[in-house]
Amino acid sequence: MQDIGNYYVINHVVMFTGLTDRTIRNYISSGILQGEKINGLWHFTPEQVEEFVRHPAVRPSILAKNNGIVYDFLLDDKKKSPEICLILDTPNVEKKEVAEYFCDCICNGEFSKIQFSFDGVMENARVILKGDADDVLKLVNEK
Numbered sequence: 001m002q003d004i005g006n007y008y009v010i011n012h013v014v015m016f017t018g019l020t021d022r023t024i025r026n027y028i029s030s031g032i033l034q035g036e037k038i039n040g041l042w043h044f045t046p047e048q049v050e051e052f053v054r055h056p057a058v059r060p061s062i063l064a065k066n067n068g069i070v071y072d073f074l075l076d077d078k079k080k081s082p083e084i085c086l087i088l089d090t091p092n093v094e095k096k097e098v099a100e101y102f103c104d105c106i107c108n109g110e111f112s113k114i115q116f117s118f119d120g121v122m123e124n125a126r127v128i129l130k131g132d133a134d135d136v137l138k139l140v141n142e143k
Contacts, residue, residue: 007043015103016118017053018065032057046096054121066117069128082133086140087126095120102127102139111139 008016013024013033027033028042033052035044044052053062073085090098099118106116114131129136 007038007045008049009044010042011107012103013044013049013052015107015116016049016099016120017058017062018069018117019061023061027052027058050120053119059121062119066119066126066128069115069117069130073130083131084133084136085128085130086136087128088140089124089126091124093125095125098125098127102129105139105142111135114139 010021010024013019014021017024024033028035032055033044034048035042037043052058070085070087073083076083099120102116102118105111106114111131114129114135117128119126119128129139
């Protein structure tokens with residue numbers, strides 16, 4: 001993840017939630033997502049992001065996006081190459097560590113074509129990955 005200290009930026013929130021950049025900015029404007037603008041970029045503490053994803057006005061949208069990844073995979077019966085949709089629950093692992101690992105690999109590595117969703121609200125962090133079968137398995141097995 002880019003070196004921003006203990007903060008997340010909008011791109012991270014977009015990746016965690018599956019919501020669009022515009023939607024995140026609308027939540028900032030409405031006050032549902034609190035943050036601080038530093039050098040022209042919005043920065044959010046992990047606590048602010050946690051509060052945001054738990055907000056009753058936001059949670060249903062995030063769950064719909066997460067479920068949409070799985071449903072789209074199941075409905076697409078015309079795949080051209082092997083694809084995988086993997087739901088990974090991670091008990092006994094630090095949620096922030098899980099989120100940052102997958103964000104970093106997908107944003108900065110060879111896994112940019114993998115669709116990613118993260119849900120850290122439940123007791124165990126849940127990751128949903130969808131994409132080329134070899135890429136998804138390689139990403140998961142690297143951890």
